[in-house]
Amino acid sequence: MTSQTMSNTPTPDQIRRAPKVLLHDHLDGGLRPGTIVELAREQGYSRLPETGPDKLGIWFREAADSGSLERYLETFSHTVGVMQTRDALVRVARECAEDLAEDGVVYAEVRYAPEQHLEGGLTLEEVVEAVNEGFREGERLARANGHRIRVGALLTAMRHAARALEIAELANRYRDLGVVGFDIAGAEAGYPPTRHLDAFEYLKRENNHFTIHAGEAFGLPSIWQALQWCGADRLGHGVRIIDDIQVRADGSVKLGRLASYVRDKRIPLELCPSSNLQTGAASSYSEHPIGLLRRLHFRATVNTDNRLMSGTSMSREFEHLVEAFGYSLDDMQWFSVNAMKSAFIPFDERLAMINDVIKPGYAELKSEWLFQQTASTSDSPAREG
Numbered sequence: 001m002t003s004q005t006m007s008n009t010p011t012p013d014q015i016r017r018a019p020k021v022l023l024h025d026h027l028d029g030g031l032r033p034g035t036i037v038e039l040a041r042e043q044g045y046s047r048l049p050e051t052g053p054d055k056l057g058i059w060f061r062e063a064a065d066s067g068s069l070e071r072y073l074e075t076f077s078h079t080v081g082v083m084q085t086r087d088a089l090v091r092v093a094r095e096c097a098e099d100l101a102e103d104g105v106v107y108a109e110v111r112y113a114p115e116q117h118l119e120g121g122l123t124l125e126e127v128v129e130a131v132n133e134g135f136r137e138g139e140r141l142a143r144a145n146g147h148r149i150r151v152g153a154l155l156t157a158m159r160h161a162a163r164a165l166e167i168a169e170l171a172n173r174y175r176d177l178g179v180v181g182f183d184i185a186g187a188e189a190g191y192p193p194t195r196h197l198d199a200f201e202y203l204k205r206e207n208n209h210f211t212i213h214a215g216e217a218f219g220l221p222s223i224w225q226a227l228q229w230c231g232a233d234r235l236g237h238g239v240r241i242i243d244d245i246q247v248r249a250d251g252s253v254k255l256g257r258l259a260s261y262v263r264d265k266r267i268p269l270e271l272c273p274s275s276n277l278q279t280g281a282a283s284s285y286s287e288h289p290i291g292l293l294r295r296l297h298f299r300a301t302v303n304t305d306n307r308l309m310s311g312t313s314m315s316r317e318f319e320h321l322v323e324a325f326g327y328s329l330d331d332m333q334w335f336s337v338n339a340m341k342s343a344f345i346p347f348d349e350r351l352a353m354i355n356d357v358i359k360p361g362y363a364e365l366k367s368e369w370l371f372q373q374t375a376s377t378s379d380s381p382a383r384e385g
């Protein structure tokens with residue numbers, strides 16, 4: 001038996017085929033560049049910085065590579081700019097579900113801010129219904145191509161605006177109709193989550209679920225507010241929890257009160273490594289706090305945030321982590337089960353996804369080396385000596 005066959009390091013092909021769970025992906029951050037070009041042409045949107053798909057894709061990645069969340073967010077004006085009609089929203093959502101399924105994602109919660117898609121005259125309800133329709137079409141098309149995926153929507157309110165309660169009510173109205181929860185996003189510094197307490201209190205009274213972008217561009221106070229004032233079920237990013245973890249020279253680790261709380265309560269962290277590198281929240285994959293957080297058994301999950309702006313996918317994120325930390329298929333399974341446990345769909349459905357889809361998927365991949373061994377042994381009996 002060679003070390004090659006025993007190696008538990010997944011190949012890029014195995015990473016792609018492994019069942020993955022995505023909790024933090026923005027609909028308006030994941031358009032195909034070719035789709036943006038076509039939608040802009042159809043709608044007479046003339047402000048695109050490039051008109052060829054390849055160059056446009058590169059433009060988004062470079063413009064988002066700014067080291068600042070505020071500048072990173074400016075790039076969204078062009079994606080949101082072409083997502084103002086019903087047809088455009090259906091198409092973008094359909095392609096999102098298809099692309100995720102093609103990449104081996106079996107369950108995804110995809111978020112967007114309905115209030116940003118009203119410039120063409122759609123109502124908030126029409127926006128939600130168009131996106132839901134696109135997700136359902138994408139699920140069907142993926143299935144026809146041999147991929148199974150389930151996509152739930154999270155409705156985001158923009159933290160600098162003042163529509164959070166209205167969007168929370170919208171999320172509640174479309175609960176069990178394709179919408180699984182609520183989020184707030186946008187520039188973090190200067191816009192603490194407590195500005196939207198009324199929305200969070202409303203959702204709690206309704207027994208609904210929400211996540212909050214916190215601890216990305218701003219540190220511990222933002223995480224503390226999101227959890228202890230607002231009652232968030234999950235943290236969007238939450239990567240700055242690392243500021244409350246002290247690693248001593250001898251390698252021992254001391255958690256502060258907030259980091260302990262996050263770990264003890266199993267608060268899910270929606271970590272987005274590539275996005276963090278672009279906005280300056282981390283300096284390299286190997287220095288990304290996900291390595292330590294995984295070792296310390298935080299409820300860490302791996303996410304894309306914005307596939308277009310980061311030129312990434314779930315598989316790419318895992319490829320980077322496999323390279324940086326030597327992760328195995330067992331680690332990938334651990335992240336995927338963590339994410340599935342943290343999803344906003346009902347417990348019995350989460351459990352069935354874990355037991356009937358995720359674990360069997362990894363078991364199948366982990367057993368592949370056995371069959372490769374049999375094939376090579378029978379191919380070359382002389383090697384057995």
Ligand SMILES: O=c1[nH]cnc2c1ncn2[C@H]1C[C@H](O)[C@@H](CO)O1
Pocket residue numbers: 026027028029069073076080111112113116156185186187213216275305306
């Ligand atoms: O990483 C992020 N942090 C804060 N806000 C973000 C991030 N990625 C996207 N957004 C914003 C820009 C989008 O227009 C909005 C809704 O998806 O959410």
Ligand SMILES: [Zn+2]
Pocket residue numbers: 024026185213236305
């Ligand atoms: Zn985000």
